[in-house]
Amino acid sequence: MINQLVKSIKDKDAPIVVGLDPKLDYLPEGLLADAIASRGETLDAAAEAIWQFNKGIIDATYDLIPAVKPQVAMYEQFGIPGMEAFKRTCDYCKSKGLVIVGDVKRGDIGSTSEAYAVGHLGQVKVGSRTFHPFTEDFVTVNPYLGSDGVKPFIKICKEEKKGLFILVKTSNPSSGEFQDREVDGKPVYELVAEKVAEWGQSHMGDTYSYVGAVVGATYPEMGAALRKVMPRNYILVPGYGAQGGQGKDLAAFFNEDGLGAIVNSSRGIICAYKQAAYKDKFGPANYADASRQAVIDMREDLKQAFVR
Amino acid sequence: MINQLVKSIKDKDAPIVVGLDPKLDYLPEGLLADAIASRGETLDAAAEAIWQFNKGIIDATYDLIPAVKPQVAMYEQFGIPGMEAFKRTCDYCKSKGLVIVGDVKRGDIGSTSEAYAVGHLGQVKVGSRTFHPFTEDFVTVNPYLGSDGVKPFIKICKEEKKGLFILVKTSNPSSGEFQDREVDGKPVYELVAEKVAEWGQSHMGDTYSYVGAVVGATYPEMGAALRKVMPRNYILVPGYGAQGGQGKDLAAFFNEDGLGAIVNSSRGIICAYKQAAYKDKFGPANYADASRQAVIDMREDLKQAFVR
Numbered sequence: 081m082i083n084q085l086v087k088s089i090k091d092k093d094a095p096i097v098v099g100l101d102p103k104l105d106y107l108p109e110g111l112l113a114d115a116i117a118s119r120g121e122t123l124d125a126a127a128e129a130i131w132q133f134n135k136g137i138i139d140a141t142y143d144l145i146p147a148v149k150p151q152v153a154m155y156e157q158f159g160i161p162g163m164e165a166f167k168r169t170c171d172y173c174k175s176k177g178l179v180i181v182g183d184v185k186r187g188d189i190g191s192t193s194e195a196y197a198v199g200h201l202g203q204v205k206v207g208s209r210t211f212h213p214f215t216e217d218f219v220t221v222n223p224y225l226g227s228d229g230v231k232p233f234i235k236i237c238k239e240e241k242k243g244l245f246i247l248v249k250t251s252n253p254s255s256g257e258f259q260d261r262e263v264d265g266k267p268v269y270e271l272v273a274e275k276v277a278e279w280g281q282s283h284m285g286d287t288y289s290y291v292g293a294v295v296g297a298t299y300p301e302m303g304a305a306l307r308k309v310m311p312r313n314y315i316l317v318p319g320y321g322a323q324g325g326q327g328k329d330l331a332a333f334f335n336e337d338g339l340g341a342i343v344n345s346s347r348g349i350i351c352a353y354k355q356a357a358y359k360d361k362f363g364p365a366n367y368a369d370a371s372r373q374a375v376i377d378m379r380e381d382l383k384q385a386f387v388r
Numbered sequence: 389m390i391n392q393l394v395k396s397i398k399d400k401d402a403p404i405v406v407g408l409d410p411k412l413d414y415l416p417e418g419l420l421a422d423a424i425a426s427r428g429e430t431l432d433a434a435a436e437a438i439w440q441f442n443k444g445i446i447d448a449t450y451d452l453i454p455a456v457k458p459q460v461a462m463y464e465q466f467g468i469p470g471m472e473a474f475k476r477t478c479d480y481c482k483s484k485g486l487v488i489v490g491d492v493k494r495g496d497i498g499s500t501s502e503a504y505a506v507g508h509l510g511q512v513k514v515g516s517r518t519f520h521p522f523t524e525d526f527v528t529v530n531p532y533l534g535s536d537g538v539k540p541f542i543k544i545c546k547e548e549k550k551g552l553f554i555l556v557k558t559s560n561p562s563s564g565e566f567q568d569r570e571v572d573g574k575p576v577y578e579l580v581a582e583k584v585a586e587w588g589q590s591h592m593g594d595t596y597s598y599v600g601a602v603v604g605a606t607y608p609e610m611g612a613a614l615r616k617v618m619p620r621n622y623i624l625v626p627g628y629g630a631q632g633g634q635g636k637d638l639a640a641f642f643n644e645d646g647l648g649a650i651v652n653s654s655r656g657i658i659c660a661y662k663q664a665a666y667k668d669k670f671g672p673a674n675y676a677d678a679s680r681q682a683v684i685d686m687r688e689d690l691k692q693a694f695v696r
Binding site: 101103104112116121122123125126151153154156157158159160162163164167185186187188189190192193195196198199200204205206207208209211213214222223224225226227228229247250251252253254255256257258259261262263268271272275 | 412431461515
């Protein structure tokens with residue numbers, strides 16, 4: 081799957097992953113009203129509206145992008161119908177040839193991490209039949225519990241040829257509270273990065289490992305250091321756009337081969353129609369076209385990362 | 389809810405939380421076969437069998453215990469039907485007066501943590517109606533992202549009078565890889581504990597905070613140190629029984645008032661019928677009675693923690 085991700089990034093010339101993180105107030109008026117008209121004021125209506133919103137964006141952008149990253153919390157908050165919308169979104173993205181990064185940030189003791197891995201990346205057996213309960217290609221994993229919490233994911237990834245992005249340095253303002261604390265002169269995030277490099281060696285693709293890392297666009301100088309610690313691990317870079325990162329600041333996340341990083345934008349793409357740059361040209365009815373234009377503009381902006 | 393938890397622990401004289409972490413191979417023969425007979429070899433059958441298994445244990449133990457801790461991964465691995473079984477289990481436990489600790493170990497950047505908090509502890513609005521998508525009273529939270537990732541949970545907890553247990557020192561063998569690394573002479577877990585004490589002050593119950601901590605039974609000497617760092621935060625103690633902890637080793641987790649800690653047992657209770665101590669007296673058909681006896685025995689064993 082890492083080989084497929086790398087190939088798709090090259091083919092589409094776009095190291096971009098679109099964060100499908102819908103909230104009800106992101107939706108253009110009408111989508112929720114239509115769902116409520118047919119299903120009442122229910123969780124089911126909310127989930128249907130979110131799914132329709134996602135479908136519009138996927139249809140308008142899938143030919144331009146290699147991957148999507150649905151944030152499961154945004155679906156989980158609508159309970160069972162929300163989780164159905166999550167699965168439906170993943171399945172639809174798969175049918176469009178997109179690589180799916182489930183942003184689930186799971187991680188637990190060994191047997192429990194294995195259950196998460198089975199559910200999101202693997203297969204579960206019931207009697208003589210097997211099922212893929214959820215259908216992501218990669219998931220994000222929290223490293224706080226150490227190797228016990230990560231290795232069961234890697235085991236399932238090996239069986240399924242799937243991958244991980246492990247939280248190293250997150251994009252949020254308070255990420256430094258624990259991640260930046262220095263242990264023998266090295267920040268904790270660097271200790272985690274060293275482990276990611278080690279874990280990654282056990283599950284290599286053609287040029288990059290199936291085990292990647294999350295490093296926020298908001299900390300480019302740390303990205304530069306971490307690029308060197310994890311030369312063969314893909315870096316998933318959140319925090320571009322709405323959280324503050326810009327293409328010209330992202331050079332350090334990439335390797336000399338022009339690869340090694342994939343940049344996430346969520347609100348910047350899915351809410352493009354509400355932003356100054358797009359709202360006059362694209363109204364709410366054309367929200368998906370605004371998302372397409374935002375992807376094209378992001379692709380151009382990211383080229384600034386390669387002006388050396 | 390922390391006040392209710394403390395009262396129920398006192399009333400039942402049992403600082404016990406039963407981990408409802410079912411796997412299919414934990415179930416007595418017959419439960420899955422019955423579900424498959426009516427639903428086929430489906431995820432739905434697996435989820436139904438798990439729910440029936442849980443219901444048996446809940447019915448046999450609810451009068452003895454204050455709380456349950458369903459581990460969501462064990463449900464999530466069966467996809468949507470699994471999540472339905474999770475919700476059904478939580479709702480049923482609530483109807484029996486039990487406090488529910490959702491062992492979800494979520495944690496993300498601010499807006500995402502808020503979505504998790506809304507989904508598991510709070511309410512979500514659709515049109516003019518509100519819903520409680522999942523119905524836990526407490527959830528476990530991973531602190532790796534720092535305050536940004538925790539405070540949205542506390543905000544929702546304040547609105548709902550609900551609570552958290554934040555991972556401080558986990559019970560698994562590799563927990564020390566990052567948690568034990570020393571920063572200015574203090575291990576990372578102690579820095580997290582100091583934050584838990586600080587966060588907890590913002591949401592106090594009568595005698596204890598709504599914000600608690602997770603510290604593994606497998607590390608009693610660290611429990612003693614952390615008890616002092618977090619005097620008014622409840623400690624959820626996993627790792628008793630199957631993972632190796634024993635009652636006599638747990639004294640340090642409790643305060644002088646005999647409170648301040650609640651000890652989790654999962655396999656030790658829900659799989660009691662498979663264990664040497666119970667399997668001759670209770671066969672698979674009486675698995676729930678074996679679980680009841682295991683709770684009674686655990687209650688006695690925990691009294692060793694108070695022999696000072």
